[in-house]
Amino acid sequence: MEVAFVFLNFSLLILGLVFVSIGADKVVEGASAIAKKLRVSDLVIGLTIVAFGTSAPELVVNIVSSIKKNSDIALGNIIGSNIFNILVVAGLSAMLRPISVKHSTLKKEIPLSFLAALSVLALGNKGNNLPSIITRGDGIVLLSFFTIFVAYIFEMAKKDREMFEEMEMERLKNISTWLAVIYVIGGLVGLVIGGRWIVNSASQIARALGVSDKMIGLTIVAAGTSIPELATSLVAAAKGNSEIALGNVIGSNIFNIFFILGISAVLNPLYYQTALNVDIALLLIITVFLILFSRDLKINKIEGALMVATYVGYTAYLIIRG
Template sequence: MLLNFLLFALGLVLVSIGADKVVEGASAIAKKLRVSDLVIGLTIVAFGTSAPELAVNVVSSIKKNSDIALGNIIGSNIFNILVVAGFSAMLRPIAVKHSTLKKEIPLSLIAALSVLALGNKGRDLPSLITRGDGVVLLCFFAIFIAYVFEMAKKDREIFEEMEMAKLKNISTWLSVIYIIGGLIGLSFGGRIIVSSATQIAKVFGVSDKLIGLTIVAAGTSIPEFATSLVAAIKGKNEIALGNVVGSNIFNIFFILGISAIINPLNYPIVLNADVLLLIAITVILTLFSKDLRLSRIEGALFFAAYIGYTAYLIFRG
C-alpha cells in the first residue's frame, strides 16, 4: 500500500513536468508554423494527452474488458469537462474562441450522442458497439482532422498579414524535444497513477465498471488536467480549452473507434446514465460559452457537479 502511494506521488511529478514542457513546446511550434494555439491544442496536445486512454483501451479491448474500455472513455470525457475545464476556469477565466463555440464543442456533442445511439440500437439488437460502428466513428474522426487542417490553412493566411509576435528563444528541435519528452512524462506518469490507484481501489473491493468510470478515467485524464492547468496559468487559453474539447473528440471518434475494431464492445444499459450526463454537461458547456468566456463561477459549478457525480457512482456501486 505504501509503495502504491509513493508511485502515485511519482506519477504526479512526471505529469506536472511533462505538462509544462508540452505547453511550452507546442506554443512555440504553433508560432513557428504560423498556426494558432487552438489548432495545436486540438491536435498535437489533445492527441498526446489522450495517449494514456489509448493505451488503456487497446489493452482492455484485447482482453475483452468492455467495462474498463467504455468506462474509461465516458468517465474521462466527463472528467475533462467538469474537472479539467472547471478547475482551469476557477484558476483563471478561460476565453472561448467563436470557432470553438460554433464548431468544436458541437462536434464533441455529436461524439457523445453517437455513443448513446450506437449503444442503444433497439430492443431486438444486442447492446453492442460493433466493428462496423468502430469504422463509422473513425470516419467522423477523419472529418474532424480534415476540418482542423482547413483551420490551420486559414490561420497561416492570417499570419501572413500580421507581424510575428516575439517568441521565446526556443529552437524548433528543442521545441519538438520538449513536446516528445513532455508527452512521454505524461504517458508514463498517467500509467503509474492508474496502476497504483487501481491497486489501492482493489483493496476496497470495487467493481471494474466503477474503477473504469472513476480511478482509471481520472488517472488517464491527469495529462489533460495538468496540461490545461499549466496552459491556464500561462494564459494560453486556446490550449487549455482546445485540449479538453480535442481530447473528448479524440477519445470517442478515434480511441473508442479503434477499441471497437479490435473487439466489439458490450454496452451495459446502466452506462446510459453516464452518457446522458456527458451529453448534458456538453450542452451546458455550450451555454456557458455563449459569452465567449468560461468564468470562475461556471468552473466552480462544473467542479462541484463532479463531486456530486462521484458520490452517485460510489452509491450506485
Template sequence: MVLSIALLILGFVLLVYGADKLVEAASSLAVRLSIPNIVIGLTVVAFGTSAPELAVNVIAAVNGSGAMVMANVLGSNIFNTFVILGVCSMVYPLTVKSNTTWIEIPLCLLAAVSVVVIASDQWLDGMNSDLVSRSEGLVLILFFAVFLVYNILVSRNPEAAAEEVPVGHMSVIAAVIWLVLGLAGLVLGGHLIVTNAVSIAQSFGLSERVIGLTIVSIGTSLPELATSLAAVKKKKVDIAIGNVVGSNIFNIFWILGLSATIYPVDVRPETFFDIAANVLAALLLFLFVFSGKGRMVERWEGSIFVMLYLFYLGYLLFL
C-alpha cells in the same frame, strides 16, 4: 491487494511519463525533418496528450474488457468537462474563440449524442442487447477523419500558424531511443493499469465500469489537466478550453471508434447513466458558452461543473 495497487500506480507513472517522452521524441524528429510547428501540434502533440486513454482502451479492447473501454472514454470526457474546465474557469474565466464556439463545442455535443445513438440497439433496432459494433466503430473513425481535415484547414489560418507549439530538442539517436522507450512505457503502463484495475475491482466487489469511470479515467486524464492548468496560469485560456474540447472529440471519434473496430464493445444497462452524464456535460458547456456576457465559461459556471462531478462521483461510489 497492496501489490495490485502498487502496480496500478506504476502503470500510471509509466503511462504519463511514456506519453510525455513520446511527444518530446516525436516532435524532435519532426523538427529535424523540417515539419512545420502547427503540423506537429495537430498530430504529435494532440495525439500524445490522448495517448494514455488510447493505450488503456486498445489493451482493454484486445482483452475483451468492453466495460473498461466505454467507462474510460466516458469517464475521461466527464472528468475533462466537469473537473478540468470547472477548476480552470474558477481560476480564471475561460474565453472561447469563435471556431471553438461555433464548430468544436457543437461537434463535442454531437460526439456525445452519437454515443447514445450507436449504443441504443435495443431501443432503436429491437435487438436483444446493446453493442457498439465494428461497423459503428468505423463510422466514428470517419467522423474523426472529418475532424482532422477541419483542424488542417484551421491550421492554415495565419493566426493559428503563429501559435507556439511545444517541441522537443533531442538528437536523432536520442529521439529514436526515447520514441521506442515511450511506446514501451505506454504499452506496459496500459497493461498494468487494465489488469490491476480489474483485479482491484474484483477484490473490492466493484465493477470494471466503476473503476474505469473513476481511477482509470482520472489517471489517464492527468496530461490534459496539467496542460490546461499550465495554459490558464499563462492566461492562455483559449488553449485550455480548446485542449479539453478537442480531447473529448478525440476520445469518442478516435479512441472509442478504434476500440470498437478491434473488438465490439458491449454496453450494459447501467452505462446509459454515464452516457447521459456525458451528454449533460457537453450540453451544459454549450449552454454556458452562450449564456451571460460574451463567449466564456465564468467562475460560477465552473463551480457548478465541479459540484456536478462530486454528485456524480458520490452516485457511483455510494449508490
C-alpha cells in the same frame, strides 16, 4: 501495514506528480512554440498534438480492453474520461483562471463533441437486442467522422497561416523547432509515466488503508487516464494560454470517441450495456452547459466551480449505484 511499503508508494506518488508537473509544462511550452513556428493558433495545436498526445493512456487502455474483449472497460473508460475532462479538467482550469473561448470553439468544436457523444448513444441503442452491439461497421463510421474532424483542423490551420502576423513569431523565436518537438514528446512521455505512477501508487496506498476496490476504481483509476489532460490544461490555464487548456479538453473528447472508440470497435465489436445511457445523458447535458457557459466567449470561476461540484455529485451517484 508495512512502513517500507507505504513509504515506497508514497515516494512513487510524489515522483509521479513531479513527472506530470514538468511534463505538462514542457508540453505547453513546446506546443505553443510549434504553433508559432507553423503559424497556426494555439487552439489548433491544442485540438491536435496536445489533445491526441494526452489521450495516449485512454488509447492504450482501450486497445488492450478490446483485444481482451472487455467492452465494459473500453466503453466506461471513454465515457468516464470525457465526463471528467469537461467537469474537472475544464472546471478546475476555469477556477484557476477564467477561460477565453474562441467563436469557432463555441459554434463548431463543442457541438462536434456533442455529436460524438450522441453518436455513441445512437449506436448503443439501435435494435431491440440487449445488450446492443457497436459493430465493426459502426467503428468505421466513427473513424469516418474522425477523418472529417481532421480535415476541418487542416482547413482551420490553413486559414490561421493566411491570417498570422510575423510579429507573433517574436515571443518564441529563441526556441528551435526541434527543441519544441522534443519538449512535446518528452513532456507527453513524462505525463504518461507520471500518471501511471500516480494511479498505481495511490491505489496501493488506498488498499493498504482499507479502501475498497470499488471505490478505487470509481475514483483513482477512473480519473487516472485523464491525468495528462488535467495537468496540461491546468498549466496552460496558469500561463494564460486558455486556447490550449480548452482545446485539449474538446480535442481529447472528440478523439476519444471518434478515433479510440472507433478503433476499439473495429478490433472487436463492443457490447453496450443500457446502464451507460445515464452516463452518456450526463455527458450530453454537461456539453450543452459548456456551450451555454461559453456564450459570452468566457468560462468564469463560478461556472468552473459549478462544473467541479457536479462531478462530485456524479461520483456520489456512482458510489450509490454501485
